[in-house]
Amino acid sequence: MTTMPSLSNAEAGVAPRSRFLSILALGLLLGACATGHQERESMPATLQLVSGVRASEHRGSDDLLTAGLGRDGLRAMAAPAFADPAHPTPVESRRRAIWSNWRGIADLVPGGGYGDWYGSTAAVPGREFTALALVPGAKQPHRVLLQLPDAFNAERPCVVVAASSGSRGIYGAISVAGPWALPKGCAVAYTDKGAGTDYFDLDANLGVALDGTVAGTEATLAFQPVRGDAHGIAFKHAHSQDNPEADWGRHVQQAAQFALQALNDAYPQRGFSFANTRVIAVGISNGGGAVLRAAELDGEGWLDAVVAGEPNVNVDGTRALYDLTTEAALLMPCALLDVEGLPASPLSAQARAMAPVRCASLAAASVLPAGDAKTQARAAHEALLASGWSEAALRAGALSVDFDLWRAIAVTYASAYGRYGAGEHPCGYGFAAQNPDFSARTAKDGERAAWWADGSGIPPGAGVGIVDTKFTAPDFTLAGLQCLRALWTGTGADADRVRAGVAALRAGLPRADLPVVVIHGNDDGLVPIAFTSQPWVAQAQAAGRDVRYWQVRNAQHFDAFLALPDFRARYVPLLPYVYAALDRVAAHLDDPSQPLPASAVIDTAPAAAPLTAAQLAIPR
Structure with a gap:
């Protein structure tokens, strides 16, 4: 000993x-x-x-x-x-x-x-x-x-x-x-x-x-x-x-x-x-x-x-965080167009500008009805209320939309719940230092030296970004988020693996x-x-x-x-x-x-x- x-x-x-x-x-x-x-x-x-x-x-x-x-x-x-x-x-x-x-x-x-x-x-x-x-x-x-x-x-x-x-x-x-x-x-x-x-x-x-x-x-x-x-x-x-x-x-x-x-x-x-x-x-x-x-x-x-x-x-008998997070990541950007009195952050304008794109994407995927963004936002809003979200939670949740926090949590937690190793993410995500166009690059000595002190434990942040292999216009993060959501709602070995990890909690x-x-x-x-x-x-x-x-x-x-x-x-x-x-x-x-x-x-x-x-x- x-x-x-x-x-x-x-x-x-x-x-x-x-x-x-x-x-x-x-x-x-x-x-x-x-x-x-x-x-x-x-x-x-x-x-x-x-x-x-x-x-x-x-x-x-x-x-x-x-x-x-x-x-x-x-x-x-x-x-x-x-x-x-x-x-x-x-x-x-x-x-x-x-x-x-x-x-x-x-x-x-x-x-x-x-x-x-x-x-x-x-x-x-x-x-x-x-x-x-x-x-x-x-x-x-x-x-x-x-x-x-x-x-x-x-x-x-x-x-x-x-x-x-x-x-x-x-x-x-x-x-x-x-x-x-x-x-x-x-x-x-x-x-x-x-x-x-x-x-x-x-x-x-x-x-x-x-x-x-x-x-x-x-x-x-x-x-x-x-x-x-x-x-x-x-x-x-x-x-x-x-x-x-x-x-x-x-x-x-x-x-x-x-x-x-x-x-x-x-x-x-x-x-x-x-x-x-x-x-x-x-x-x-x-x-x-x-x-x-x-x-x-x-x-x-x-x-x-x-x-x-x-x-x-x-x-x-209650909803798991992974369920809530993947639902919010998909629906909340659109739903917030139908919510009045949202709190403002430095990224609010950018997030609201992209919201109609998300509404249209979800309508094209038959998740929301056809029509204009107002109609789609109302449908997304009602869907979140029906699944248990309160109006107060939706307003405060706007901050997580602004800072892309829902996606950051879902990416990391899917990997953790499924016990996946590096390079094994079922939705193709990875993590790396990034160029301005979000392409991966080699980390620099100064960046690496600050990770332990500056990081929050979940990228993006401290010079480490999310590499999304499904990243594509016009709704850049949609395909990856749909994959993450399917790990909760879908079928297959990966979905079973993630849900088993959630059940252990x-x-x-x-x-x-x-x-x-x-x-x-x-x-x-x-x-x-x-x-x-x-x-x-x-x-x-x-x-x-x-x-x-x-x-x-x-x-x-x-x-x-x-x-x-x-x-x-x-x-x-x-x-x-x-x-x-x-x-x-x-x-x-x-x-x-x-x-x-x-x-x-x-x-x-x-x-x-x-x-x-x-x-x-x-x-x-």
């Missing part, structure tokens, strides 16, 4: 993967309870690491929460620069990844309230420990990372475990968990849940090492795909061949296990275990779905509470004694509330589970897009409710006489003027 390198070193060495394919048992000791933590049997689990553990210190001009940038640095429009653009240091890559992930999730615009009356960007000194972990049966690892603040209270240990939102990298939940936990002295454990920004250049044979730098296959890479004859760029969510979404709960659990292992190494005299350490799981979007899946892991006493924001979660019930708070915006246009949290909560509450549910009016999916003036005038952020729910859960765990929040439909009052707490009406 390989032992875990000491975490007392500022930089623990990382050996090749072949030296670490061993199971590292957790020595989980029963000990004294922290205040408010119920005594339960410790979990007899193992943690498999496939790398060494890298430790680093973050103090002085650096810190855990903002990498030394502070609120002003996070608000800066330009990313933190690399001294050598082609060869950034691990410190530079980390700082830029933290900047990128903060800006991709939180509303940091002056007047939005962040850092004024909710959230925190205060400097938090401490240490980080990171490694690659492998869930049983998986081909590819997921990243796990523990942020351990210097103010960590070993007498009353607290760990918040968080899963990245979307397909983001290991810092993809830093603005969700870090601002609430780190200033309180709680450690934060993160997982990228088998996705992330560990892109692999198939032509140069280069990937991403544990420290975020570009490296060859002789190093321990965070993702190393089966290459075959494929060219371009591979990334873990699409090409791991693991269907990582089916293991989201186990990814979260392993991050919590890694936290205990790291704490026991950092404080060898303490003996941390799940019996004496409070563990709260939190996430939003896909991260919210991940922590709800973790809540199902029953009978092991490892988790004290869960807070899930806008969760992508699916239960029997069905969520069950949370543990019977586990407090859960779910928060979701009624106007969510990406993960509509009617298809996700509402049926999950109804199922859980009908089974007698302790689930509280906040439905927030005038809240959509993306806090970061409140930087757009029209969105700020229409919508409120969701993160303040997530932090408030964490406050209420922690108070209840400290003192069970403090009640958990009641379920509520929350009326809000968005406005273009500076946001105040009163406008959010957060339950107290």
Whole structure:
């Protein structure tokens, strides 16, 4: 058995993967309870690491929460620069990844309230420990990372475990968990849940090492795909061949296990275990779905509470995200011509200009009736309403049309659900650096060096585009989207393969004694509330589970897009409710006489003027 390198070193060495394919048992000791933590049997689990553990210190001009940038640095429009653009240091890559992930999730615009009356960007000194972990049966690892603040209270240990939102990298939940936990002295454990920004250049044979730098296959890479004859760029969510979404709960659990292992190494005299350490799981979007899946892991006493924001979660009898996404990608561009009062983005005019082309294409394919664009748009609009979309979700969904997000999600998720490798996409899609005419080209050193920090985990973005082999005028993306939709509605081996992957995602019930708070915006246009949290909560509450549910009016999916003036005038952020729910859960765990929040439909009052707490009406 390989032992875990000491975490007392500022930089623990990382050996090749072949030296670490061993199971590292957790020595989980029963000990004294922290205040408010119920005594339960410790979990007899193992943690498999496939790398060494890298430790680093973050103090002085650096810190855990903002990498030394502070609120002003996070608000800066330009990313933190690399001294050598082609060869950034691990410190530079980390700082830029933290900047990128903060800006991709939180509303940091002056007047939005962040850092004024909710959230925190205060400097938090401490240490980080990171490694690659492998869930049983998986081909590819997921990243796990523990942020351990210097103010960590070993007498009353607290760990918040968080899963990245979307397909983001290991810092993809830093603005969700870090601002609430780190200033309180709680450690934060993160997982990228088998996705992330560990892109692999198939032509140069280069990937991403544990420290975020570009490296060859002789190093321990965070993702190393089966290459075959494929060219371009591979990334873990699409090409791991693991269907990582089916293991989201186990990814979260392993991050919590890694936290205990790291704490026991950092404080060898303490003996941390799940019996004496409070563990709260939190996430939003896909991260919210991940922590709800973790809540199902029953009978092991490892988790004290869960807070899930806008969760992508699916239960029997509801529509799957892949179904919604492929339907929206095809119909919504046309349908929005029949929807009044759409929010405006910088790409709205371009999207609306192409909408009549989509209407005509669908009419030619007998999906919509013959006639003019107005008639076709009305038919597409009615079809979406009939399939369960709300008017509020359609309006907010316009953002995903503008930014071509429906197609980006469908392309990646089809590959993931079908467990296809690089170059095997059933609809002929690939990923590569691109020329202005969208033709594939070789990636440049500077582009490759920034992927880990700048990427969102799903192209297009960070210099990586979608290569569509069916791309043709006049409706350029139609043929590819029809193929993606047929993987859900059609027949054949590929459709069966994708649907089998989706079937593996069905969520069950949370543990019977586990407090859960779910928060979701009624106007969510990406993960509509009617298809996700509402049926999950109804199922859980009908089974007698302790689930509280906040439905927030005038809240959509993306806090970061409140930087757009029209969105700020229409919508409120969701993160303040997530932090408030964490406050209420922690108070209840400290003192069970403090009640958990009641379920509520929350009326809000968005406005273009500076946001105040009163406008959010957060339950107290």
